[in-house]
Amino acid sequence: MALFEQRPEKYFQFYAQVHFLTCEECLSHHGEISEDPQHKPPLHPDCRCHLLEFPSKQLEYYQEQAERMKLRAQQELMRRRLWREAVENLNGSDSAHAEALFRQAAQVEFYLEEVEQLCAEKRELFEKNPDLRARLQKLFVKFYRMKFSLDKYRPIPPKLVLVWETEGIKRIKELLP
Ligand SMILES: [Zn+2]
Structure with missing residues (x-):
């Protein structure tokens, strides 16, 4: 019984809007699941992140979402590096x-x-x-x-x-x- 009581009733998932302006800090939390969130948006002025509350019985579903969300955040960081590198490599002779x-x-x-x-x-x-x-x-x-x-x-x-x-x-x- 004690074990059952310890199980949290609800969890929170961190949602960042993944786009070119989203800061790295917010992206790093995108998808994060916790019982007692340490990172509560807004994390900074103009932060558009939010926490979504969900019941613990849906944990598995949200964990799957989290995997996808973390991947998207990583892809956005990679995209920025590639874009930046492209801009730096741009010159008149060989593009x-x-x-x-x-x-x-x-x-x-x-x-x-x-x-x-x-x-x-x-x-x-x-x-x-x-x-x-x-x-x-x-x-x-x-x-x-x-x-x-x-x-x-x-x-x-x-x-x-x-x-x-x-x-x-x-x-x-x-x-x-
Ligand atoms: Zn944010």
């Missing part, structure tokens, strides 16, 4: 290596905001290299189309996806004319 890295990063996710940041950071390089601009425009348009075939966008109505896609592609062409 093949950078393009390969961009491609690997885009397998995980692709963010227009990061393209905007890239274009601001590499303005001079792009001004001098119309060929590079053209190559990247083509590549990023392709990535932007690929983006919406990711599982997480499946619940979004196709009409809305089409609007996003059209707007996004227009923006990429503006950024890399």
Whole structure:
């Protein structure tokens, strides 16, 4: 009986919104399950994380979710490293290596905001290299189309996806004319 009484009635799972702005600290807790959470969001100003309470009889289900969530958080960290490395490797003469890295990063996710940041950071390089601009425009348009075939966008109505896609592609062409 004593053992039975010790079993917690409920647990909490930590949810972070996994995207390019989520800080590493929050990502590191994504999926975490605890009886008595040590990390209670908000962890910092603008933190969008939350705790989800669930009954202990559903523990197994949430543990499976946790595995998937931890994997996603790790993939996002890997994606950032690849993107960063691609940006650092970008130059006017040979963009093949950078393009390969961009491609690997885009397998995980692709963010227009990061393209905007890239274009601001590499303005001079792009001004001098119309060929590079053209190559990247083509590549990023392709990535932007690929983006919406990711599982997480499946619940979004196709009409809305089409609007996003059209707007996004227009923006990429503006950024890399
Ligand atoms: Zn957070």
